[in-house]
Amino acid sequence: MYGWQIPPPKKPTKSKEDFARERWEKVAWLVKEGMLKSERIKRALLKVPREDFIPEPYRDYAYLEVPLPLPGVAATISCPHSYPLFYEPLGLDQGHRFLEVGLGSGYGTAVAREVVGDEGVVVAIEIDPLTFEYAKANLERAGYRDVVLIQADGGFGYPELQPYDRIAMTASCKEIPLPLLEQLAVGGRLIAPVIGASGQNLTVFHKFATGISQQFICTVLYVHLRGQYGVPGEQES
Secondary structure, three states: OOOOOOOOOOOOOOOHHHHHHHHHHHHHHHHHOOOOOOHHHHHHHHHOOHHHHOOHHHHHHOOOOOOEEOOOOOOEEOOOOHHHHHHHHHOOOOOOEEEEEOOOOOHHHHHHHHHHOOOOEEEEEEOOHHHHHHHHHHHHHOOOOOOEEEEOOHHHOOHHHOOEEEEEEOOEEOOOOHHHHHHEEEEEEEEEEEEEOOEEEEEEEEEEOOEEEEEEEEEEOOOEOOOOOOOOOOOOO
8 A cells, every 4th residue: 555564464462551651652752853842742642542543453563653554445544653743733732623634543533632622622524434433433432522523525524613723634635625725714724735746745724814825844645535525536545
């Protein structure tokens, strides 16, 4: 899948203490590499056990920098560094109304819920029914029952709870779906991998009363957006 070297499935052997140590080591590494600066995001990454959001045959690989398979079409949980990579430039913070397009395993949703706190709102949309049910079960088991989970085409957003202060798209697209830009609050930010001539460019869009500006972050590699706003002929990639 996309050239990633997925480790072989195996019976998990690591203990809760092993995972706790790896979690602390991963967060320390992210800080050292300059990818993690926000104290709220740091605390969220330390609190949420990533291993509990990964299928059992891949559980022991939870903190490796590699995407891991999930139930559903081309579904994966992104590398650990991907979450601060998105949430830091997005400026995700306490009290934000946050929309996530692409639920994955539910891990990013849980991290975002910890970041925005009780004053914030997290809405997550997933188009694939198998991926959706897997993530929903993970989040419920972990106690995140106050997030709003929607099984639908994420390109249309979720207008019922708009406007959103922050929106994250975890699938690549050629253009940002217009409904998402419309549901973004003035002063808000949206982050997404945008397909360009030389690959995917992680880009932050800042919405102002006078228009929208763009800020390039780095090149990335994500599965393509599916649904009506997906990449033509590549929805199943």
